[in-house]
Amino acid sequence: MSTRAAAPTRREQILREAARLFAERGFHGVGVDEIGAAVGISGPGLYRHFAGKDAMLAELLVGISERLLTGGRYRVAEAAGDPSAVLSSLIDGHIDFALDDRPLITLHDRELDRLRDEDRKLVRQLQRQYVELWVEVVRELHPTVPGAEVRSAVHAVFGLLNSTPHLGSAAQAPGLPDRAATESLLRRLAHGAFTALTP
Structure with a gap:
């Protein structure tokens, strides 16, 4: 095959x-x-x-939001019953997105407001559902931490992982970490951020 x-x-x-x-x-x-x-x-x-550039932009931003949510749900179901494994899988999936789809991160930051209201609302709705997947898993691992703090931590980790458009690459500047090293670093930082929730 x-x-x-x-x-x-x-x-x-x-x-x-x-x-x-x-x-x-x-x-x-x-x-x-x-x-x-x-x-x-x-x-x-x-x-x-x-139909035009507007339609391309909408499909790009709605599409990646749908793909993240669908992938997140799959990862949650695949490792159900083991919140630590689920969180690791979610982190790995988001790192793949952050390293492989850097232009979409830039587009989201710069161009989301150019979408029609209905498309922008759909993107926001999909993103909220994706965040809640993470929040539920992190709350299982840190049940004594207030929900608002958990949600803030999830958003902070997204900010960390989605900073990849600003990192450059080893190909662009010798001495920078290659993909494997960057992936490993992001994984350690993300896990460290969640571990820090419980003193």
């Missing part, structure tokens, strides 16, 4: 390049023609896949 990942669809290619370009130059700094050129089609050809 082959273990090779399926080649990305044209739609997925467009979204990946749109995310990269939007993150590099801002939503308004990128034209449809540039996105098309990045995937080898004409700008007008993009309209066979998306």
Whole structure:
């Protein structure tokens, strides 16, 4: 049986390049023609896949919020009954996102307000559900810690992990940690933050 990942669809290619370009130059700094050129089609050809740049941005930000929540729920179910294992799995999953989808973190920070109200509300709703997955698990591990403090700790860990767009990479600057070292560091810091909840 082959273990090779399926080649990305044209739609997925467009979204990946749109995310990269939007993150590099801002939503308004990128034209449809540039996105098309990045995937080898004409700008007008993009309209066979998306209604426009607004639709791309919405699919990127709603899509990653849905993917995080779905992945989080899967991880909770997979390690059910062992909150320590669940938390480790959630941390690992979010680290993968933070290292592999840096442009989406930048997009969320800069461009969320450009979404239509209904899309922005959906992103926020999905994010709240994702946060609550983490809060429930951390409260199982630290039952004496007030819920508000646990929730603050979860948000703080997200802030830590989502700082990856600012880290650079070993390829960009020799001497910086490579992916494996960065992943290990983020994992230790995240676990340390939650351990610190109980004096």
